[in-house]
Amino acid sequence: MSTVRTRFAPSPTGFIHLGNIRSALYPWAFARSTGGVFILRIEDTDLERSSQAAVDVIIEGMKWLGLDHDEGPFYQMQRMDRYKAVLAGMLAADLVYPCYMSVAELDALREKQMAAKEKPRYDGTWRPEPGKALPPVPEGVKPVLRFKNPQGGVVAWDDKVKGRIEIANDELDDLVIARPDGTPTYNFCVVVDDIDMAITHVIRGDDHVNNTPRQINIFRALGKEPPVYAHLPTVLNEQGEKMSKRNGAKPVTQYRDEGYLPDAMVNYLARLGWSHGDDEIFSRAQFLEWFNLDHLGRSAAQFDETKLRWVNAQHLKAMTDEALVPLVSQQLEKLGVRADARLPRICGLFKDRCDTTVALAQWARAFYADVTPHPEELAQHVTDAVRPVLATLVARLADCAWDKAAIAAAIKATLAAHGLKMPQLAMPVRVLVMGTAQTPSLDAVLELQDRQIVLARLQGA
CATH class of the missing domain: 1.10.8 (Helicase, Ruva Protein; domain 3)
Structure with missing residues (x-):
């Protein structure tokens, strides 16, 4: 079997969010679990919307999550000469043809088809056929190049998520693969890249399903077999909408800043569309040992920040x-x-x-640093009745050994001297020393605090 080669190919038209990064996680994991190669490719042909800042967030986010790439990043804008050479070859081989239909003519055609309740599509006006007379070439108009999509039959593939998919070729019109200025279009560039980079498996979001039959036909026109496809179901936000910037999704790097752990994020993201039985918490190594394309889910996964926090807490405790x-x-x-x-x-x-x-x-x-107890907790726990008790504790803590056992003994002796129970003393001490009434064991907390700071905060009552 040939070496597995996967890719993540984001467009830098905005910051990368969790829905995007999951489309990087699975191809990375598949490459790592099979001893394959993972490639990063930046699809930056949308010049108006692409930005270097977005590229930086992609690379920074992947680095933080440990999704290391073996080759790249490759940038499509740096590969224009290669695309144009392939286009020239296709033109010479009669696989593409110039189309002079104007935008106004295309709009009129679309309106006519929709009025007739037909699917809007290019009607092949400029497609050369034996015995067909083409319209006269209009003066001063630069044509687009259209791909001669096969006519009749079906294009089919066995999707690793969705199963067998078949599309009739007659459902697909002749795709524009180069604009009037000669720049190639997305679906064409993707195919050339996947051929040149020897991609064996394309693991991407199911918003690309409609592109796949067109891309498969271009592969075959170029004499290449297409890769294996796995189209991942959408990630929904907590409101059940597709996760996106418009719907409030955060940049991946924001989770780093908010204190999430990369291994916990990988654990959580892995479960948004893949599972290993009922295992909820697992390490990165376990994930890579278990991961394959046979257990990818078919239904949309929903992001849940409460669950993410829980997963993060489990990883935090285990560190x-x-x-x-x-x-x-x-x-x-x-x-x-x-x-x-x-x-x-x-x-x-x-x-x-x-x-x-x-x-x-x-x-x-x-x-x-200094603490500022909440006024309500101060009023509730630090009362006139407890101040003499605090003074006794200060005297005992001032000269005892500064370790957990000695501090516990000083607290116990203070309670006995005043006939109190632990909460009656522990709560005000916690509020004054730590700024809150809820902490772990008091002797353990005080032992880690500087003695002079403890005494000063208690005396300040």
């Missing part, structure tokens, strides 16, 4: 404290905070209650 440190440090730096050697233990103490590294950094911040 070692040391592995979390650089990620949390980055988030702390955004808050103007520099961490120290305590950060691994802080991560270990708080990671079970966090779903993003941003949330974890917010907890860590209390160890490095």
Whole structure:
């Protein structure tokens, strides 16, 4: 069997979102799971809408997610000479022909067909046929080039997601493959690229299904067999609409900034259209071991941010404290905070209650910067009745050993001296030291905090 060669071919006409990046994940995973080659190709022929900023987000987003490419990025605008050479060969081989029908004539034809309840399509006016007289060539008009689509019969393929698909050739009109200025069109460029890059499997969104029969016919006209196709169902947003920029989709890189983990994103995205039994949480290595094209889903998948957060939380908990440190440090730096050697233990103490590294950094911040308790929590827990108890605790903490056992003993002795239960003391201490009444075990939290900061915050009551 020949080496698997897949590609991701985005158009840089806007930022890349999760619906787009899933179309990169599966071909990447298929190449990696089969020892194949994954190619990045930027389809930038839409000059008006393409931008370098969009290209940068594609490359940055893929790099963050670890979707590394083996070849590329290739840019279609840099391959124009190649396309024009193929076009010239097709013209010489009588596979394409010039068409001089104006836009106004095409519009009139379309209106006439729709009025007759016919499918709007080019009627072959300029297609040369034996014995057919073509209209006179109008002066000063540059023609488009149209592909001579086969007549009669069907174009068919066995889609790895949708199964057998057959389209009658008579349903397809003669496609424009070069504009009047000679620039080639999308469907033509794609075929030339896939041939030149020896693509064996095209794994892409099902919005391309209508392009596939046209592309297959161009492949065969050029004497090549088409690749295997897998057309992925749409990713819907939480409102059930197709995920898109217009419908509020976020750039992939925003999830990085919001504290999501790349392995968690890969895990979540993998499940938007593929499954391995009932497995919900898995590593990147497991995904690549399990992935194939036989378990791709046929129905549209719906994005659910709550589920994404849950998946992220599971991956966060599973990470070692040391592995979390650089990620949390980055988030702390955004808050103007520099961490120290305590950060691994802080991560270990708080990671079970966090779903993003941003949330974890917010907890860590209390160890490095001032806290501002919520007025309602202050009023509820730090009362006149508890202030003498806090003074006793301050005295005991001032000269005890600064470790968990000694701090726990100081708290216990303070409770005994005042005849109180743990929540009556723990809640006000948490509010004053950490800015919130809900934290992990009090002795563990205080041990990680600087003694002088603890004493100052308690005395400030």
